[in-house]
Amino acid sequence: MDRSSIIKIIALMVTGFGIGIDFTGALILVPAIENSFDTDITSTQWVLNIYALFFAMTMVAGGRLGDMYGHRKMMLIGLSIFLFSSIMCFLSPTLDFLIVARALQGIGAGCVWPCTLAFGATKVSRPEHRAMIMGLILAGVTCGNVFGPLISGTVVNLGDWRLFFLANVVFSTISMVTALLLMQRETQHKQGEHIDFAGMGILSFAVLLLLYALDVGADWGWRSPPLLMLFLLSAGLFFLFPKVEKRVKEPLLLPQMMANREFRITLGLNMFNVSAAFVGLMYFPQYMQKVLGWSTLQSAFGLAPLTVLLAVGSIVSGKLYNDFGPKRLLFWGYLCAAIGAASVVAMPATLGYWQILPGMAMIGLGATLTVGPSGTAAVCAVKPERAGLVGGLSFMTHLVYGAVSVACATAIMFLVSLRSLGEQLTAAGIDMSDADQRAINGGTLTTATARDVMQKLTGPEVEKVKDAIASAFDTGMNMAFIFATLSVSVGIVLAMLLDEDKLHKVEN
Template sequence: MDGKAKRILAAVSIPSFLIGTDFTGAMLLVTPIEQEYSVDITTTQWVLNAYALTLSMGLVAGGRLGDMLGHRRFVLIGLAIFLFASLACILAPNVTALIVARALQGIGSALVWPCILALAATSVEEDERAQAMGILMGTVAGGNVLAPFIAGTLAEFGDWRGFFVFNLVFALIAMVLIARFIEREKEHNTDEAVDLAGMAVLAGGVFCLLFGLDVGADNGWTDWVTLSLFAIACVLFVLFPFIEKAVRDPMIPVSMMRNHQFVRTLALNGLPAIVLFLCLLYLPQYMQKVLGWSIFWSAMGMLPLAVVVASMNLAVGNYYNSVGPRKLMSLGHAFLMAGCVGMLFLQTSWGYLALVPIMVLVGLGGGLVFGPAGTAAVNAVGAKGAGLAGGLSFMFHLGLGAIGIAFATSMMFLSATRVVENALAAATIKLGSQDIHTLAAGTLKDPAVAAIIDRLSSKDAVTVTAAVRDSFAEGLHTAFWFGLVVAAVGVVVSLSVDEKKLKTEPEQT
C-alpha cells in the first residue's frame, strides 16, 4: 500500500469512527435525556430511531450522489450537515427538537459513509482491498463500542450534550483532513439518478414497522392502530420490489437483488449488529439498574467489549484471503451464539465479572463478522459498484440492528410488565395500568418510578423496588433469546456463502 493510499485511509477513518459513535453513543444518553425532558422510554427511543431511519434509508442515495457528482464533494457536504445537526442537538430546547436534529444527523451520515467506503475501496489495489476495508470497518465498529464510554464519561462529568460537542469537533477535524488529503475525482457516473420513489416506499415501511412496535408495546398487539401500522408496513415492503423494477436507476438494482451472494452478504452485515446493539444498549443499563453503578462506571465496564471488537476488526482483514470469509463469518456467529447463551444463564448475584467473558465472546464474534461481511459485499459486485454496495451494506447493518433492537425492546417490555404484574398480584398491591407501565419501562432512578414508590407503604415499597429490578433482569433474558435465534440464523447464512462468487469483476456486474 503506497503513501497516497495510506493518507486517504487515514483521512476517511476519522469520519468512519465518528459515524460509528453516533448511534451507539446515544444509547447511553437515553436515561438522562428522559429525565431532563420528563418523557418516557417510548418517546426517547425515537432519539435512536430517527437517526437510524434517516441514515439507513439515505445511504443508497448518498452512494448514488457520490458516484454521480464526486465522493469527496459529498463527504464534505455530509459532514457540514452533520456538524450543523450536532449544534442543533446541543441547543435543543425540547425532545421534539432533539429528535428532528438527530434525523438531520442521520442524513449527514448517509451522505458520508458510502462515499468514504468508495474512496477507500478505489484508493488501493484489488489484493489490498480486504485490508483497507478491514481498517475502515474496524474504525466504525470501534466507534460503535467506544461510544458508550465516550458518552458515559461526558454525561457523568458534564452534561449529555457534551457527546454532541464531541460530534461537532470531530466533524470539523474530518472536514479539514478530507479537504487536505483527498483530491477531487475527475470522472463520474453522470448517467445515474436517485431513486426517490423506492427510498420513500422503503423508508415508509420501516417507519411503520418501528412505530407499530412502539405503539404495540403501549397499547397492545391487537390494538387497531398497531395492526394498521403493521399492515401498511407489509404492503409497502411487498410494493418495494415492483417499484424497483419500474424506475430507471433503482435504489437496489434488480441485478443486485438477483445476486444471491450479494444478498447473503447484506444479511450478514445486519444480523451480527443486532446482537452487538443488544449488548451496547442493555449491558450498561444492567450495570446501572442491577449492579447500581453510575453512568461513568457502566461505560467503563464496557471496555472489554470495545477492546476486543476494535482489535479483531483491525486484525481480521489480514486473514480474509487466506482463511476465507465463510469460515470467518461462521465462526464469528458461533461466538455470538455463545455470548447470548451466557446472557441466558446470567444471575444477578454473580456480579460484574460474569459479564466479562460474555463481552469477550460477543467482541470476538462481531470482530470476525463485520469486516469480512463488508468486504464480501463490495467484492460481490466489484469496485465500480463499491459506493452503492457500501451504502447497502451499512444500510442493512444499521437498519436490521435498529429493527432488531425495536423487536427485542418490545419483547423485553412485555416480559418486564408480566414480572411487575405478578409481583403486585402476589403482594395484593393495586396500581393502575399506567403506573405498571411506568414501573416496567423505568428505572429506580427515574422520578416517575420514585414518585410511585413514595406513595406506597414501606413494606409495599420494598416489594415494588425488587419487582422493578427483577423485571429488568427477566426482560434481559427474553431479549437475548431473540439474539440467540438471530446469531443461529447468521451461522446458517454464513455457511451458505459461495466464496468463489465473491470475486466478481466490475465489468460482469
C-alpha cells in the same frame, strides 16, 4: 503501499472515528435522557432507531451521489449536515426535537459513510490491499465506538448529557479539515446515473411504520385495530417495494446482482450479524445502571469488553479475510455471537456483572468476525465504480435490521418485564395501578413520574418494589436476548450456504 495512500487512509479513519463515537455514545445516554424528558425506554429507543434508519436509508443515495459528483464533495456535504444537526442535539428542548435532530444526523452520516468506504475500496495502490484498508477504516469507526461511551460517561458526570454532542461538533469539524487538506478532488465521475428515490421512500416509510407500531404496541394494545392497521400498512409497503423496483430505471437492488444467489446471501449476512450487538449495546449499559446501580461512567468502562473487541477485531479482520476467506470467518463469527447472546439468558442473575460479561466478550468477538468480512465480501463482488452503491446497500441492510432488532427486542422486553413486575407486586401484596406500573417499568426511578409513584409507598414497600423492578428488568432483558439469539442463528445457516467461488463471479 505508498505515502499518498497512507495519508488518505488516515483521513478516512479520522472520519470513521467521528461517526463511531456518535453511535455508541448516544446509547450510554439513554437513562440520562429518560430522566431529562421524564419518559421511558420505548420512547428513548428512538434516539438510536431514528438515527440508524435515516443513516441506512440515506447511504445508498449518498453512495450513488458520490459516484456521480465526487466522493470528496459528498463527504463534505454530509459532514456539514452532521455538524449542524449535532448543534441541534445540544440545544434540544424536548425529546421530539432531539429525535428530529438525530434523524438529521443520520442523513449526514449516510452521506459520509458510503463515500468513505468507496475511497477505501478504490483509492489504494493495489486491489489486494482492499480488504486491509476496509478493516482499517472499520477500526477507525470501532475506536470511536470505544471512546464514545467514555465521552458520554464523562459528560453525564459533569452534569449535562447534551455536552456529548459538542464532541460531535469537534470531531466533525476535524473530519472536514482532514478531508479538505488530505483528500484530492476527483476529476472523473460516473455519468447517466439515476437515484431510486421512489424505492428509498417506500422502504423508509415501511420500516418507519413498523418501528412506530412496535413502539406504541404496549400502549395501544397488541390486538387494537389502529395498531393492526399500522402493521398492515407497513406490510403493504414492503410488498409494494419490489413491484416499484421493477419499474424504475436504476433500482436500489440491481437485477443483475440480485439474480446471483451468493450475493443475496451476502446481503443477508450483512443483516443478521447486528442483532446481538445492537441489543447488547442497548441493554448492557442499562443493566449496569438500572440493576447494578453503576454510574454512567462506570457502565461505559463496563461495556469495554464489547467495544474494545470490536475495535481490535476490525484492525485484523482485513488480514483474516485474505487468509481464511469470508465463509469460515462468518460462520465462526455468527456462532460466537449466538453463544454470547444465549449466555446472557443462561447465566443466573445473582452473578451481577458476571452474568453479562461472557456474553459481551462473545458478542464482541462475533461482531469482529462478521461485520467487516460481510461488508467487504459485498463490495469486492462488484466493479470498483459500483463500490459506493454496494457499500451503501450492504450497510443499509446492516443498519435497518439493527433498528428493527432493537425495536422488536424493546417491545418484547417492555411487555415481558411489565408482566413480571405485576406478578411480583401481586405476590408481595402491593396494590399498584397499571399506569403506575408502566411508569416504573424499565428501571428508571429518577424521572419525575417514577418519583411520584415511589412516594406513595411505605419504606418496606419501596425496597420490595425496587427488588421487583430489578428482577423484572432482568427477565425482560433475557427475553430480548432470546430474540437476538434466534436472529443471529439465521446467520449461521447463511454462512454455511455461502459459496466463495461463485460470490466473486457476480455479473455487474
